[in-house]
Amino acid sequence: MTDPSTPGPGEADPGVLAEGVSAVLRHLVLLLRRTTAGQPVTSQQYAVLGSLEQGPRRMTELAEEHAVQLPTMTVQINRLEDAGLVARGADPADARVRTVELTGEGRARLLAVRQARLARLGQDLAALTERERDTLAAALPVLAKLGRA
Amino acid sequence: MTDPSTPGPGEADPGVLAEGVSAVLRHLVLLLRRTTAGQPVTSQQYAVLGSLEQGPRRMTELAEEHAVQLPTMTVQINRLEDAGLVARGADPADARVRTVELTGEGRARLLAVRQARLARLGQDLAALTERERDTLAAALPVLAKLGRA
DNA sequence: TCGGAATATTAGCTCAGCTAAGTTAGTTGG
DNA sequence: CCAACTAACTTAGCTGAGCTAATATTCCGA
Structure with missing residues (x-):
């Protein structure tokens, strides 16, 4: 068996x-x-909070982006609204549409959690060698392509 | 902005x-x-079925391996038992211990699902260039190290 | 204008996680 | 030797997150 950390052509x-x-x-x-x-x-x-960072979104957009059915997103947004992290709005051009946006508290919570997650991930990555990080960085675009067929 | 598919040292x-x-x-x-x-x-x-492939396991082992509490695994195994995919047994040396093992149907189901998953993944991977597959293969051991701190 | 399509919600189900509490069986110390 | 503690597991009851089916509303096109 060859060293798995240095796969040669043919192992691919x-x-x-x-x-x-x-x-x-x-x-x-x-x-x-x-x-x-x-x-x-x-x-x-x-x-879901991350999807709202750039501004208000429609329910259908959110459901599609997160690959869930609309009722699932409705319930999810209900919970976030109850928690005070998002607020529902209306689309002046189409009364069927509900929009969702971050509240101030929602934005603060999002940033705090992101901070914590990135810090933890950064620690894991800092434990790697620079060569390993380069290897990983090179593979990210490939991983991002998976499932885009 | 540099081409993200060819990160140089320093982007790491x-x-x-x-x-x-x-x-x-x-x-x-x-x-x-x-x-x-x-x-x-x-x-x-x-x-969970995958954890049973090599033979019977104890409830505590399964819960630990899947990072869930014991009651969660109890309910999970109940469902699998109801579906006829696993069977509970006893440890002759310790009457407190319940063992769990695959039934014939459970093993067949495991292999079929695995087959389907690997086939789908293989398709995605076949759509990549050989160079991309090499890049990905090189990164696997690095990804496997994450969180092992 | 009226019937169909689009948008969203409600209701009711399952799966999957959790904690708290209970049962049964092994272990250990006085 | 038995009483108390510990270990292994289950039960009960909660929440989160997914699904489908059914129900408003609203928009739009023939």
């Missing part, structure tokens, strides 16, 4: 690679679960 | 890299959600 067979990617995905999912447990917002709530 | 600053990794994680989570929706087992069930 799609079938073989899929198993490795699958295992790593499993690891990352478990890792994310550990790091997001017990935070002041759930990871879903954090993700 | 932990703080900057953290934001990129964070964005990619978000993408992967959404991708996983899309690909696991509507399958014959949920992703959690699939994960």
Whole structure:
């Protein structure tokens, strides 16, 4: 068996690679679960707040972006509204449309949680060698392409 | 702005890299959600079945491995048992311990779902260039190190 | 104008996580 | 030796997050 940290050409067979990617995905999912447990917002709530950072959005947009059905997003926004983190508005051009935007408290919470998450991730990354970080940085665009078929 | 597909040294600053990794994680989570929706087992069930492939396990072991509390695993195993995919057993040496093992149907289901997942992932990977696959393969051990601090 | 399409919500289900409390079985100290 | 403690697990009851089906509202086009 060759050193997995320096795979040569030929180890990049799609079938073989899929198993490795699958295992790593499993690891990352478990890792994310550990790091997001017990935070002041759930990871879903954090993700939705992040979608609102640039300004108000429509319910349909939010549902689509997060790959959930509209009723799911309705309930999610209800919870965030109850918590005072978002506010619903109306579209003056179309009375069917509800808009959602961050409250001041919502924006503050978003920034705080993001800060904490990035700090933790930054610590993990700082523990790597510079070479490993370069390797990882090179792979990010590739990972971003997955599923864009 | 430099081409993000060919980061040079210096872009591997932990703080900057953290934001990129964070964005990619978000993408992967959404991708996983899309690909696991509507399958014959949920992703959690699939994960638990995978833990049983090598033989019977104790409840405590399973809970620890999946980073959940024991009651959560009890309910999960109840569902899998109701579905006929696993069977509970006893430890002859300690009557407090319940063991869990795959049924024939459970093993068949595990293999079928794994097959489908790997095939789909393989397709995504086949759409990449060989160079991209090499890049990805090189990054897998690095990703696997994350969170092992 | 009226019927269909679009937008959103409500209702009711399942899965999956949690804590608190209870049961049964092993372990240990007086 | 038995009483108290610990360990392993389950039950009960909560929340979050997803789904479909059904129900308003509103818009738009024939």
